[in-house]
Amino acid sequence: MAAENPLESLQEEATCPVCLEYFTEPVTLECGHNFCRACISQCWEGSDTAASCPQCRETVQQRNLRPNRQLANVLEIAKRLSLQAAKGRGGDGVCGEHQEALKLFCEEDQSPICVICRESRAHRTHMVVPIQEAAQEYKEKIQAHLKTLREEREKLLGFQVTGEKRSQEYLKQTETERQKIVSEFQQLQQFLEEQERLLLAQLKKLDDEIVKIQNENITKLSEEISHLSELISEMEGKCQKPASEFLQDVRSTLSRCEKGKFQQPKEISPELEERVSNFSQKIFVVSETLRKFKDTLETRIEEFLGAYRQVIVTVTLDPETAHPKLILSEDRKHVRYGDICQQLPSNPERFDTKPCVLGCEGFTSGRHCWEVEVGAGQYWAVGVASESVGRKGEISRSPEGGIWAVECWGGQFRALTSPVTPLPLSRVPSRIRVCLDCDRGQVTFIDAGDEAPIFTFPPGSVPGGRIRPWFWVGRGARLRLCP
Numbered sequence: 001m002a003a004e005n006p007l008e009s010l011q012e013e014a015t016c017p018v019c020l021e022y023f024t025e026p027v028t029l030e031c032g033h034n035f036c037r038a039c040i041s042q043c044w045e046g047s048d049t050a051a052s053c054p055q056c057r058e059t060v061q062q063r064n065l066r067p068n069r070q071l072a073n074v075l076e077i078a079k080r081l082s083l084q085a086a087k088g089r090g091g092d093g094v095c096g097e098h099q100e101a102l103k104l105f106c107e108e109d110q111s112p113i114c115v116i117c118r119e120s121r122a123h124r125t126h127m128v129v130p131i132q133e134a135a136q137e138y139k140e141k142i143q144a145h146l147k148t149l150r151e152e153r154e155k156l157l158g159f160q161v162t163g164e165k166r167s168q169e170y171l172k173q174t175e176t177e178r179q180k181i182v183s184e185f186q187q188l189q190q191f192l193e194e195q196e197r198l199l200l201a202q203l204k205k206l207d208d209e210i211v212k213i214q215n216e217n218i219t220k221l222s223e224e225i226s227h228l229s230e231l232i233s234e235m236e237g238k239c240q241k242p243a244s245e246f247l248q249d250v251r252s253t254l255s256r257c258e259k260g261k262f263q264q265p266k267e268i269s270p271e272l273e274e275r276v277s278n279f280s281q282k283i284f285v286v287s288e289t290l291r292k293f294k295d296t297l298e299t300r301i302e303e304f305l306g307a308y309r310q311v312i313v314t315v316t317l318d319p320e321t322a323h324p325k326l327i328l329s330e331d332r333k334h335v336r337y338g339d340i341c342q343q344l345p346s347n348p349e350r351f352d353t354k355p356c357v358l359g360c361e362g363f364t365s366g367r368h369c370w371e372v373e374v375g376a377g378q379y380w381a382v383g384v385a386s387e388s389v390g391r392k393g394e395i396s397r398s399p400e401g402g403i404w405a406v407e408c409w410g411g412q413f414r415a416l417t418s419p420v421t422p423l424p425l426s427r428v429p430s431r432i433r434v435c436l437d438c439d440r441g442q443v444t445f446i447d448a449g450d451e452a453p454i455f456t457f458p459p460g461s462v463p464g465g466r467i468r469p470w471f472w473v474g475r476g477a478r479l480r481l482c483p
Helices: 006-013 037-044 069-088 115-119 131-239 250-259 270-309
Strands: 026-028 034-036 104-106 111-113 128-130 326-328 334-337 356-358 367-373 379-386 403-409 412-415 431-437 442-447 452-457 467-473 478-481
Touching: 006 069, 026 037, 026 069, 034 037, 104 115, 104 131, 128 131, 131 250, 131 270, 326 356, 334 467, 379 431, 379 442, 403 452, 403 467, 467 478
Parallel strands: none
Antiparallel strands: 026 034, 104 111, 104 128, 326 334, 334 478, 356 467, 367 431, 367 478, 379 403, 379 467, 403 412, 431 442, 442 452
């Protein structure tokens, strides 16, 4: 069927019906059909019968091959038009060296080539396929990869949605806790303010009673002083008079002096004094109680906030310590149990009997935490180990052996104490947070899913020195260090 595009029609007319490529030295047979000289010669080679046209089967004279110079000119025009059309589309369909269409693909060099490149020394021995066939093959491969990539994208989108949902749940939970903290402290503040008002009211009552007694005494003393001053002035004047006048009514004067004897002011009653003393003792007790409460509250808040001041660290697996059956990912974030022992150097750092691996990072002070996704395996353990933990032969997976960890053994969850401590959890956590406090010598394990504590090796359990993350991976298990 003739092509609808004029350029395609011209290209078809300039194409040899034998090799299906542009004519090379076109010749015309007696019947009028055109072929490449080499193509028609090859068709007639070794034939003992009369020669015939490969297209119409008409008998022709073999020696009667007339060069078709007019067709050769048309061929050059077709080539130029094809080149201009290819350049108009971006020029990627034409060989830059031979100005021929790129119809082939070199598998070895992974590049499109033209038919002239195919016969060159550079590609003659290479595997070459039609470019459309190569494009289809690689499209199928890319489509397969696209399927995997789309699945990974969907998985990551699922993680994103789950993470956002979990973040919203956490934010809702923190808002509830924020309201609870504000409410509790408001109630505490109201209680303290009420107690302050009561104590100040009692103190004011005592103040009023003391001031009342003081004012009464001052008034009484002022009156006594005024009376004595008058009597003294009178007696002094009496003493200045002559004897005859002085002795007149002297007995009455002496009697008045005796009656003017000073009276002591009213003292604070023992009852009031006792009340003041009791109140002072009460204030002392209240002050001591508030001080102890303040100290206790500060300590508790410090302990509470301490868990949230852990330094989040990035942990990677140390391949120099990995048991030969453990397979580590390239980014050293994943580890799984393999069935075949790898050929690895038996360096002093490597575990040789237990499928263990250490983290590259070591800690000597401060607080640090990291999270481990434990997957669905039934045999694994996570925790910390001292730098000097045994690597060769049998090792004790316990604090005595320099290891502080929790493990899953056949679906049972337990702490690697000595002896082991079963942990009665309703389910085995899928993600565990390991919190190491080097200064207190303490290790805490938390379910990262619901923030519930799992187990704590108490303060002083972990001695000083360099402490490293530790992992034990049994058959069928795989662990992932979370970002």
